[in-house]
Amino acid sequence: MVKGGAYLLLALLIIGAMAWHWLSERKRDRVVLDRRLEAIAAPDAAPVRPIIAVTVPERMAPLLAQAQVELTVSALQTLIGVMLLATLAVLLLFGPAAALVLVVGLPLAALSWLQGRARKRIDALTEALPLYLDGVRQLQAVGNSLSQALTRALADAPDAVRSYFAPVGRRLAMGAPVAETLQQLADRLQVPEVSMIAAAIRTNLRYGGSIATVFSNLANILRERVRIRRELQAATSEAKVSARVLIAMPLLAMTLLVAMNRAYIEFFFDDPRGRTMALVAIVMEVLGIAIIRRMLRLAF
Structure with missing residues (x-):
């Protein structure tokens, strides 16, 4: 089979x-x-x-x-x-x-x-977004338009922000609408923090108000989210280590058994029952890894 x-x-x-x-x-x-x-x-x-x-x-x-x-x-x-x-x-x-x-x-x-890779890069982006919003707010305070502030703030923004927002800067420099450009980036990334920025800009442009105040409040919200995420990571670090140990134990035990007795592994290759048991064990190991990773995945 x-x-x-x-x-x-x-x-x-x-x-x-x-x-x-x-x-x-x-x-x-x-x-x-x-x-x-x-x-x-x-x-x-x-x-x-x-x-x-x-x-x-x-x-x-x-x-x-x-x-x-x-x-x-x-x-x-x-x-x-x-x-x-x-x-x-x-x-x-x-x-x-x-x-x-x-x-x-x-x-x-x-x-x-x-x-x-995606998790590491998005974490770096979300941690750097408050600094970028502060830069946009300061540029607007000295007379730049929203489009100009979003583009010029990229020059002093962290690398994580520049790598994701560089297409936005190019589109804005060519005269693209601000709200549509940010919404396209939010739809492409599907990151809550970027969606919050796009929604704030779209709402402000439609109903008016002080965009500087919106950016200031949004930067504070993003900093609070970063702080909460770090606290969650610290609180779940022990559980993550325990999960890694549980995942590694069957693999380590199999390696030790094969090292002590090489004939032990032949049963799982030569005998049909051994092949079936090996396949079932691999499937269960993969399912266990997926379940543990799902349990430790936190979103807020």
Whole structure:
């Protein structure tokens, strides 16, 4: 059963890679055709090499935006090719069970890395946003418009703010509406702090009032959220360490058993019952990790 499932999964991966390559080539041809038509319509324009971005599901788009990772067709094709080669090598060397574990484990590991990268970068952004709002408020106090203040404050803003708000500054410099530009960033990131800024600016522009007072109050709210988050992290640090120990214990125990008796692992590869037990153990371990991470995830 495990062997047939592994080979079926490998076949599906190969078929999916071939279909993806075919669709990406069609999309690449359309993009190249559009560029040629634009060049004919505007012959004086400099040629631009097209960079084809990958359309990702709606659930993954905010995570990629938060992690500041942009998938292109060439990069994704490379990743799929490497994964297929690695799966084939593991299948030939260690058997279908190990190949099945690799096929399931690599995407989960990539997703975990992506979530960790996004969390670190968003935490840095939320901690730096109050300083950016203070800079915007000070620039407005000396006579700058809201659009000018938002753009010029980026020069002295922390790197975390500049990396996320640089497209906003470019759009504002080109004359884009402030409320729509900030709302686009909020919809793209889906971060509560950025959504609060966009909502405050949109409400102020529609109903009027002192935007400086709004920024001052919003900066205080964001500082309070950062303080509460740090207190929560300190309060749950012991539970997180305990969770890591519980996750590592089965893996460590298995490693020690194999180190003491190498024949112990042969049962899980040679015997059908052992392969079934190994697969069940891996599934339960993955489910346990997911449940523990879900329990320790705090949002406010």
